[in-house]
Amino acid sequence: MIFEERQVEKNNFSSRAIFLFILVGVGFLVVLFQVFSLQVSSYSSYEIAALNNKNYSVPVQPLRGEILDRNGEAIVRNEPTFDLITQPDLIEDPELLLEILKPVIHLSAAEESQYLKKFTEKAFVNKELVLKKDLTIEEIARFNVRSFGFKNIFIDKRHRRISDYPKIFSHVLGYTSRADNQYDSSVGIPLSHWVDAELTYENGLINGKTGLEETYNKHLLGKYGQRIYEINARGRLVKTLAYYPPEKGLDLITNLDIEAQMSAAKALGDRKGAVVAIDLSSGGINVLFSAPNYSTNKLSNGMSVKEFKNLIQNPDKPFFNRALQGRYPPASTIKPAIGMFGLTNKLVAWDDEIDDPGFFMLPENGRIYRGWKKGGHSNVNLKKALMVSSNTYFFKLAYQSDMKDLASYFSLLGFGDKVCSDCFDEDQAFLPTPEWKYKNFNVPWFTGDTVNIGVGQGYLVATPMQLANYISIIANKGQSITPSIVQAKQKILKQETASQVLLSNRDWANMHDALTSVIEGEGTASSIKSLKTFQVAGKSGTAELVSLDSKEAYLEVRDTELLRDHSIIIAFGPMPNPQYAVSVVIENGESGGAVAGPVAIEVLKSLLNEQ
Amino acid sequence: MSNRYTKIYFDPYLFFSLFLLVALGLFFLYSASNGDLSIVIKQSIYALLGFVIMILVSQADPDLFRRSSLAFIIFAIFLLGITYLFGPEINGARRWVRIGSFSFQSSELLKLALPIFLATFLSDKRLPIQSREIISTLAIILVAFLLVASQPDLGTGLIVALSGFFVLFLSGLSWSFIGGAIVFLIISSPLIWNSLLQPFQQQRIATLFNPELDPFGAGWNIIQSKIAIGSGGIFGKGFGEGSQTQLNFLPETKTDFIFSVIGEEFGFLGVFLLLSIYFFILMRCLYLALSARDRFCRLVIGGLTLTFAANLIINLSMVVGLIPVVGMPLPFISKGGSSLISLFFAFGIITSMGTHKKFLPQ
DSSP: OOOHHHHHHHHHHHHHHHHHHHHHHHHHHHHHHHHHIIIIIIIHHHHHHHHHHEEEEEEEOOOOEEOOOOTTTTEEEEEEEEEEEEOGGGGHHHHHHHHHHHHTTTHHHHHHHHHHHHHHHHHTTOOOOEEEEEEHHHHHHHHHGGGGGTTTTEEEOOOOESSSTTTTTTHHHHOEEEEEOOGGGOOOGGGEEOOOEEEOOOSSSEEEOHHHHHHHHHHHHHEEEEEEEEEOTOEEEEEEEEEOOOOOOOOEEBBBHHHHHHHHHHHTTTOOOOOEEEETTOOEEEEEESSSOOOOOHHOOOOOOHHHHHHOOOOOOOOOOOHHHBBBBBBBGGGGHHHHHHHHHTSSSSSSEEEEESSOOOOTTOEEEEEEEEEEEEOOOHHHHHHHTHHHHHHHHHHHHHHHHHHHHHTTTTTTSSOOOTTTTOOOOOOOOOHHHHHHHSSSSHHHHHHTTTTTTTTOOOOOHHHHHHHHHHTTTTOOOBSSBBBBBOOOOOOOOEOOOOOOOHHHHHHHHHHHHHHHHOOOOOOGGGGSSSSEEEEEEOOSOOOOSSSSHHHTTTSSGGOOOOOEEEEEEEEESSOOOEEETTTTSSSSSHHHHHHHHHHHHTTTTOO | THHHHHHHOOHHHHHHHHHHHHHHHHHHHHHHHSOHHHHHHHHHHHHHHHHHHHHHHHSSOHHHHHHHHHHHHHHHHHHHHHHHHHSSOOOTTTEEEEEEEEEEEEEHHHHHHHHHHHHHHHTTSSSSHHHHHHHHHHHHHHHHHHHHHTTTHHHHHHHHHHHHHHHHTTTTTOHHHHHHHHHHHHHHHHHIIIIOHHHHHHHHHHHHHHHHGGGGTTHHHHHHHHHHHHHHHTOOTTTTOOHHTTTTTTTTTTTTTTHHHHHHHHHHHHHHHHHHHHHHOOOHHHHHHHHOOSHHHHHHHHHHHHHHHHHHHHHHHHHTTOOOOOOOOOOTTSHHHHHHHHHHHHHHHHHHHHHHSSSOOO
């Protein structure tokens, strides 16, 4: 090659080499720019992504609050239980471990197979595994003596929701059960992490399902804590980065009275029915009892399928809360309300007398409405009509009433609506109106229908809760305070403003006098007069399930227990300055005053500490 | 002539910058292997061996490489053939050849042999290069590419082909030919996509453009690598403190993705320092190429350096999410003996070509 050509080649090479190296330089710049945008411009989002990768937060379950009665005694509390926990990651041979452990702690075949099944998975991610729940004291003692031999096994404290009165308070308290995916999203922990929650309860993450446990779940639950683990790419827990302890739930201070609830249960015996008692000064519900019932302890902490099936299929419906959901005709207990309506609308005065021949004849068609006593009560005024429970008097008064006005008066007394501020699943029962009847049956409201309402039969039905509310309005002389289970001073329930039913002071005094005479005078419930030392006012009732014209006919249906009359009483005392009101309904109990009456007295005595 | 036996051929710039790079690499590898000292010791032994090889190789006269280039490439192809027929199958590919207790990737040898052979072939051709020579060169490149790609190892195959193209381009391939080839490639690219690429290769390209499509599958590596680098910030999380690296969210930390480890633990400053060292080495090589004694040396230095640069840029672009994931280590840093030895061998040749001068004035 000659020199010039060599020079040309060299220049050619140089320019091409420089060209390629410029491309390489551009490549460097592009990479550098990309790194810059990742590390500087988008730093914060990648920083978060890296934290999300390695941080694994799990909720730490708080201890639920206790539910206390009005004397501060626990109705539901947290009972410690002890579980045997292992760390599979540190255990080499699980089967060998079970062999060594067996002589110390009894393990069922199911517990063993369950343990071995989950062992590998838990070891892989370095999580704990429960080997046996609810150790007995003997097992704990045996294990503790030998615990030096079991390095990676330990006993951990868990809790159970326990009531010492599981049956009598079952409907009020309700039960808790596992919170299947109903987790507290405000904690800010992803849903998928909740399976790894640190448990405080043996039964897992629990929520209230019914009763107070449900209504006040948010207060009882407390605040979840958080443990933040560092995990690696396989999801294995490496170490704890941070721990925020949970906050125990709020204790609920209720108006319930354990003694009074127990006396209600005892007085009712094995009969079906409900008892509600209200503190007149506060509207607090002292007794809320329904029978038959079930054990919340069993339901909250594991009940066999068979037991549960039996409860569900029981014809007496133990899950049915009769106090809040039972719909009963108020029968004669409605009579004070009819009287108050008559006074308010000037249809009657206390001194007006009528003749009671034992029946009432509807002028329109001559239809006969019979009283409960053959031959009647002769001359009756309002006080006597209430005392002897004259049907004729109230048939006549109802006949004079306009149903629309009467219905709105009833609703002032709480009929046809929920009356309790914090009761679980309360039924509003039913208050009929002319429009309702026309809409549903396509027939107009007859005066006969109103006449029936006059003695609490017919379309009108009420719950024991509504009856208790109604009698406490009367006891408080028109002052209506919304009943509540939890004490108002705890300031966690929304108490509605009290309304008033206006009647003159003289009228209220007369009304209290008349209702006192029902029990203390020669009234229909005078049989319970001698059961106590204080005076009680009230009104009894016998709700007919079948409409019959004669006593003979009733004696026939009486053979079928489920067709027998319901026995009802509403009462308040001690007179003349009442402190408590109570309503009692006993299904198929017949004659109101004599059957339901003693139950009401027992409850009042208990509330007044007059045992 | 007496100098010839007393002078040691040695380029201090190249030597010390490579020494710095390798030392940093060992340091990074310690963290990338979650503190596994045995891996670092093994790698340092390879590195020491590499430096010895580089110094020895650089003493040889360039003419020795020219004269033995044919034998060299035949030997390389022979080894590839042996690997193809008898090599152990790992993950469905036969890439490794085993001699005694030492095993290496046979394609590494071809990455050196091809540019030297083509430089020999083209160094005495007149300018401009004739079509006959172009066609023979392209044929040789194609054969080399196919041999490696059929292992299958598409990534290395492309690098081998690229090393050939660099030499061809530097030796004076006409621009019109290059332009035509580019147009042809663009037109035929749909055909390449459909018929030549394996489905898993197509998927790699697809996930590049949208890694979120498959966050736990093919997109995982890219996503985790970007998170690692991005979360490093300006100053990094510190040596051994990278959560992506230490908790194994980042894949292949010791090999292909070691750059992400550096990005996570040493931040933008660390990355900048590393890239500066690489850039300095490349600039020094360019200087050596431009000042080399003859056309053969120029072509060899140019070809080997650019192959090294391509290797580097492909790895970097891959881990920062600019191009699809292809198996390619970060030169001088990633764990791996045969890659390291072959790199030192290449830099030995570059030093030889750059430091041997003709006594006759040019």
